[in-house]
Amino acid sequence: MRALxxxxxxxxxxxxxxxxxxxxxxxxxxxxxVRAASINPSDVGNVAGRFPQTQPPRTPGRxxxxxxxxxxxxxxxxxxxxxxxxxxxTRDGTHAERLRVPVASLRRKPERLSFEQAACVxxxxxxxxxxxxxxxxxxxxxxxxxxGVTGGVGGAAVQIARRHGARVIGxxxxxxxxxxxxxAVEVLTPPAEEAAAALRACTGGRGVDVVLDCVGAAMxxxxxxxxxxxxxxxxxxxxxxxxxxxxxxDFYHNESRLFGIDSLARDLTAAGQVxxxxxxGFADASYQPPRIDRVLPLENGAAGxxxxxxxxxxxxxxxxxxxxxx
Numbered sequence: 001m002r003a004l005x006x007x008x009x010x011x012x013x014x015x016x017x018x019x020x021x022x023x024x025x026x027x028x029x030x031x032x033x034v035r036a037a038s039i040n041p042s043d044v045g046n047v048a049g050r051f052p053q054t055q056p057p058r059t060p061g062r063x064x065x066x067x068x069x070x071x072x073x074x075x076x077x078x079x080x081x082x083x084x085x086x087x088x089x090t091r092d093g094t095h096a097e098r099l100r101v102p103v104a105s106l107r108r109k110p111e112r113l114s115f116e117q118a119a120c121v122x123x124x125x126x127x128x129x130x131x132x133x134x135x136x137x138x139x140x141x142x143x144x145x146x147x148g149v150t151g152g153v154g155g156a157a158v159q160i161a162r163r164h165g166a167r168v169i170g171x172x173x174x175x176x177x178x179x180x181x182x183x184a185v186e187v188l189t190p191p192a193e194e195a196a197a198a199l200r201a202c203t204g205g206r207g208v209d210v211v212l213d214c215v216g217a218a219m220x221x222x223x224x225x226x227x228x229x230x231x232x233x234x235x236x237x238x239x240x241x242x243x244x245x246x247x248x249x250d251f252y253h254n255e256s257r258l259f260g261i262d263s264l265a266r267d268l269t270a271a272g273q274v275x276x277x278x279x280x281g282f283a284d285a286s287y288q289p290p291r292i293d294r295v296l297p298l299e300n301g302a303a304g305x306x307x308x309x310x311x312x313x314x315x316x317x318x319x320x321x322x323x324x325x326x
Contacts, residue, residue: 002320003059003096004301009049012305017298020059023092023100030071030103032080035115036295037064037094039308039316040123042264046088047305051264054089061094061318062087063122065115071103081109083122084271085264095301097320105268107275110282117289120315121282124152124290126274127263128160128212131234133277135259136210140165145199145226147171148214152290152315153236155181157212163286166210169202171195177313180291192218196225207231220244224256232257290315297321 005018025031043060045051065081082105087093092100109118131153132138144161146154149170158181161168168185175189176182190198200207207228213219217240223233224246233256266274281287293314296304304316 001097002298003092004061004298004318005057005059006047007057009047009056012044012047012302012309015047015060015302015305017301020096023098025070025100028103029100030068030075030106032064032066032082032099032101033069034064034066034094034097034099034320036066036119037061037318038120038122039095039301039304039318041308042123043088043093043095044305044309051089058088059092059094059096060088061096063119064094064099065109065113065118066099068106069098071106075103075106078106079109079115080106081113081118081121081275082107082268082272083126083275084266084268085262086267089264095298095318097298102269105272107272107279110279112282112285113289116292116295116317116319119317120290120292121278122271122275123263125156125160125278125287126266126271127153127236127261128156129274129278130263130266131212131236131259131261132157132160132210133164135261136212136232136234138164138166138210141167142209143167143169143203143228145169145171145208145211145223146214147195147211147219147223149182149185149187150174150176150180151214153214154212155290156287157214158182158185159281159287163281169199169208171199181288192222195219195222199226203228210234212236215239217241217244221246224251227254227256230255230257232259234259234261236261236263292317295319 063083068075150172170187211223216237291314293312295317298320
């Protein structure tokens with residue numbers, strides 16, 4: 001089969017197409033013909049060498065949707081979707097014509113989603129779900145602030161929170177585009193130094209129950225200042241500087257909580273369990289998949305990676321030429 005590979009770390013130009021042996025099924029593993037696989041910013045960072053667990057040569061890629069072509073009889077021919085923090089890092093990834101996955105990780109693709117749409121869901125919705133529902137335990141009637149609401153994880157968080165009965169206030173550098181999830185909620189666009197005051201002004205001075213910080217670094221202290229008593233802050237990135245400081249007295253007097261989450265800690269099988277929790281929302285149309293910026297053939301993978309590195313306004317999806325777009 002053909003796969004997108006890198007033999008050394010570097011910019012997207014180190015990626016190249018290569019013929020590699022077809023993966024094989026066994027008692028515990030199935031083989032999926034990849035119909036579509038999106039490119040995440042973490043995939044770009046992986047190729048660049050930002051993750052010490054990755055050792056080239058490697059096929060990158062985390063998210064996928066496809067059809068099972070070998071494995072248990074009950075799964076053969078099934079349309080499936082998946083994602084994982086191991087795939088593309090410690091095992092060969094989804095940017096290939098075929099993918100070997102644990103049978104325990106297989107999950108049927110929601111019928112409402114095309115293969116391209118399903119391939120865009122994984123990382124962004126997994127991260128939002130883990131942060132809101134597993135770490136913070138967001139409840140109906142609570143108020144959530146999403147810093148970086150116009151991004152992929154932010155858009156997923158809006159949909160998850162609204163489906164579970166929470167009020168959402170977004171914060172961003174600019175107003176959201178019409179038709180995006182962020183456009184359905186109140187979005188504030190103050191400078192970072194005024195963000196906490198602006199947030200408190202629209203909550204009657206109380207603050208919010210949960211903050212999902214999709215920006216990190218410069219927004220860490222403002223995020224803490226947004227919390228209502230016993231509020232929970234979820235941190236998931238460290239763009240820019242890695243170290244932050246905050247007023248410990250204010251932190252413990254407010255009885256604030258701080259959670260760190262890492263979607264890379266969920267392998268294909270663990271990620272499948274989160275997809276189980278997400279699937280009903282896609283089945284009843286409560287959740288909409290991320291916007292697709294463009295669909296490219298697998299052999300144009302390096303160009304797709306450059307597009308993501310430059311800040312594509314939507315998801316970039318790779319499609320093997322042997323499996324035409326859905």
